[in-house]
Amino acid sequence: MDIKSAAYLKSSAFIHQCPEHNSPEYAFIGRSNVGKSSLINMLTGNKKLAKTSATPGKTLLINHFLINGGQWYLVDLPGYGFAKRSKTERQKLENMISGYILQRRQLVNLFVLIDCRHAPQQIDLEFLQWLGESNIPFSIVFTKADKLSKQALAKSIDAYLQRLAEDWEPLPPHFITSAETRQGRDELLDYIDSINASIS
Ligand SMILES: Nc1nc2c(ncn2[C@@H]2O[C@H](COP(=O)(O)OP(=O)(O)O)[C@@H](O)[C@H]2O)c(=O)[nH]1
Numbered sequence: 001m002d003i004k005s006a007a008y009l010k011s012s013a014f015i016h017q018c019p020e021h022n023s024p025e026y027a028f029i030g031r032s033n034v035g036k037s038s039l040i041n042m043l044t045g046n047k048k049l050a051k052t053s054a055t056p057g058k059t060l061l062i063n064h065f066l067i068n069g070g071q072w073y074l075v076d077l078p079g080y081g082f083a084k085r086s087k088t089e090r091q092k093l094e095n096m097i098s099g100y101i102l103q104r105r106q107l108v109n110l111f112v113l114i115d116c117r118h119a120p121q122q123i124d125l126e127f128l129q130w131l132g133e134s135n136i137p138f139s140i141v142f143t144k145a146d147k148l149s150k151q152a153l154a155k156s157i158d159a160y161l162q163r164l165a166e167d168w169e170p171l172p173p174h175f176i177t178s179a180e181t182r183q184g185r186d187e188l189l190d191y192i193d194s195i196n197a198s199i200s
Pocket residue numbers: 030031032033034035036037038039051052053054056057058059079143144145146147177178179180
């Protein structure tokens with residue numbers, strides 16, 4: 001499958017402000033700076049669609065992007081675990097994120113992004129646990145694959161999957177991507193396509 005058109009639609013602070021439609025939504029989440037916006041730009045082939053930033057913690061809203069005229073939607077969620085925010089600001093963001101994830105009936109799959117260079121971190125593992133307990137369908141996307149050699153990449157991802165295997169049987173689906181080299185693009189789009197086909 002390919003993306004024929006992609007357009008920014010709306011930014012929302014609450015689920016009740018999110019666009020009304022009946023098409024599937026695929027949302028991206030992960031720590032600030034993990035590469036959510038870059039991945040959306042890479043998938044859609046539009047470098048300017050989602051705002052990317054070298055300064056972490058910029059996206060504070062739920063951003064909807066219309067794909068192929070509304071056949072489906074990509075959703076850029078705020079990053080979690082950005083330490084420099086105040087406690088009230090963090091709480092507000094957490095409510096926004098959990099509200100969307102738990103209540104958005106159009107959400108068919110959540111992509112949880114993990115920097116391929118990082119060892120498993122508590123905040124991500126706990127978030128995955130919470131998704132499992134909440135019965136939210138999700139998959140894992142290892143980002144920034146271009147930052148490691150082939151060998152180091154395989155080693156890092158193996159270690160991560162081994163850690164996940166302590167909590168998950170079977171392992172959730174996972175993808176390896178790079179916004180620079182476009183690695184993983186076809187696999188992710190085919191995966192989205194197969195989910196779209198299974199629910200249409
Ligand atoms: N080398 C490399 N850099 C990336 C990749 N994805 C994102 N980045 C960089 O990481 C930073 C954060 O990316 P961004 O997409 O804004 O992260 P977000 O906060 O999760 O939306 C930016 O400086 C990006 O250019 C990637 O696949 N490869």
